[in-house]
Amino acid sequence: MISILGAGAFGTALAVSMQRESDARTVWLWGRNADAMAQMQASRETPRLPGVTLPDGLTCASEMSALPDHGPILLATPMQTLRALLTTHADQLSHRTLVICCKGIELSSGLRASQVLAEVLPDATPATLTGPSFAADIARGLPTALTLACGTAACAETLQTQLSTHNLRLYSSTDIIGAELGGALKNVIAIACGAAIGAGLGESARAALLTRGYAEMQRMAAALGAEPETLAGLSGFGDLTLTCTSEQSRNYRFGASIGRGEAFDPAVTVEGAATARATHDVATQRGLDMPITAVVTGLVEARLDVATAMDMLLSRPLKKE
Ligand SMILES: NC(=O)C1=CN([C@@H]2O[C@H](COP(=O)(O)OP(=O)(O)OC[C@H]3O[C@@H](n4cnc5c(N)ncnc54)[C@H](OP(=O)(O)O)[C@@H]3O)[C@@H](O)[C@H]2O)C=CC1
Numbered sequence: 001m002i003s004i005l006g007a008g009a010f011g012t013a014l015a016v017s018m019q020r021e022s023d024a025r026t027v028w029l030w031g032r033n034a035d036a037m038a039q040m041q042a043s044r045e046t047p048r049l050p051g052v053t054l055p056d057g058l059t060c061a062s063e064m065s066a067l068p069d070h071g072p073i074l075l076a077t078p079m080q081t082l083r084a085l086l087t088t089h090a091d092q093l094s095h096r097t098l099v100i101c102c103k104g105i106e107l108s109s110g111l112r113a114s115q116v117l118a119e120v121l122p123d124a125t126p127a128t129l130t131g132p133s134f135a136a137d138i139a140r141g142l143p144t145a146l147t148l149a150c151g152t153a154a155c156a157e158t159l160q161t162q163l164s165t166h167n168l169r170l171y172s173s174t175d176i177i178g179a180e181l182g183g184a185l186k187n188v189i190a191i192a193c194g195a196a197i198g199a200g201l202g203e204s205a206r207a208a209l210l211t212r213g214y215a216e217m218q219r220m221a222a223a224l225g226a227e228p229e230t231l232a233g234l235s236g237f238g239d240l241t242l243t244c245t246s247e248q249s250r251n252y253r254f255g256a257s258i259g260r261g262e263a264f265d266p267a268v269t270v271e272g273a274a275t276a277r278a279t280h281d282v283a284t285q286r287g288l289d290m291p292i293t294a295v296v297t298g299l300v301e302a303r304l305d306v307a308t309a310m311d312m313l314l315s316r317p318l319k320k321e
């Protein structure tokens with residue numbers, strides 16, 4: 001049995017993928033909106049994934065009291081809602097294996113998702129599922145490879161087997177820190193790349209931001225105890241590449257709207273916006289040089305325009321690569 005909390009684009013896409021593959025699996029998808037979940041259960045579709053049919057066997061529910069009592073639970077709500085979700089449902093979640101699917105750093109604390117989980121539910125077993133994948137691609141059954149990280153190799157391999165499908169290929173890891181930081185920090189760099197393209201600064205500027213942004217990600221990951229090879233893998237370099245180069249990315253599109261001086265729909269989930277500030281604060285506390293993250297924070301908070309931000313980056317002292 002697989003349970004998924006959060007019936008947005010990603011939670012639903014994972015549910016569709018994991019249920020479609022096998023009658024032997026049963027997937028239970030929970031969302032907080034009772035009307036929307038009843039509608040999904042009856043119509044077998046969702047406005048978050050147009051054109052996708054929910055497979056037979058997938059249960060859509062809004063009552064946490066019906067949470068299956070065994071199997072892993074995937075958490076697929078936005079990062080800044082994670083603590084509230086865990087706190088509200090602490091009784092049902094406290095001793096379970098919880099697979100975090102959100103990407104970000106908590107704004108109020110500067111903590112990674114598994115650190116928030118450890119604070120709220122110290123008896124739960126944390127894992128993370130992250131890497132380059134758009135919900136629409138997963139839901140359509142297109143090939144995707146992700147990282148599944150857990151504290152022990154045995155746990156990671158068990159989850160890898162339980163959650164992989166033919167088209168959703170999971171690689172196991174024991175480096176939760178690296179996997180989480182890769183997924184969180186790449187969104188900040190994607191905003192920078194979107195802003196550069198939106199402002200007409202060109203593909204070369206985007207490549208520079210992506211590469212120097214990757215250097216910032218590696219710098220912070222090393223300071224926080226991640227393994228360097230994790231950042232070079234799917235959850236770091238892989239997801240950075242996807243998100244900084246695709247119009248499908250909401251973080252990239254948000255950055256592009258800043259670059260063009262246009263408004264962006266505040267209802268759209270843009271994890272990199274809060275994570276830029278959270279990361280900038282952690283970098284400042286630790287004395288880490290993260291200039292791209294700093295200017296993205298200024299752009300998101302409308303304290304900087306793109307021209308000033310680029311000028312700040314370009315006028316820094318020349319240095320070794
Ligand atoms: N979309 C993608 O391609 C990918 C997304 N992710 C990550 O997955 C996470 C979720 O993103 P995504 O599904 O796309 O976002 P969406 O905006 O599509 O959906 C977010 C979902 O979270 C629910 N939600 C929000 N706040 C709460 C809360 N306090 N309690 C319970 N549920 C809540 C929303 O409910 P409601 O509908 O009622 O508002 C909605 O169903 C993000 O961290 C994202 O980075 C990772 C990989 C790919």
Ligand SMILES: O=C(CO)COP(=O)(O)O
Pocket residue numbers: 103131132133134187190239242243248249250251252269270271
């Ligand atoms: O994380 C993602 C792809 O791996 C989704 O990116 P966005 O949240 O920017 O759409």
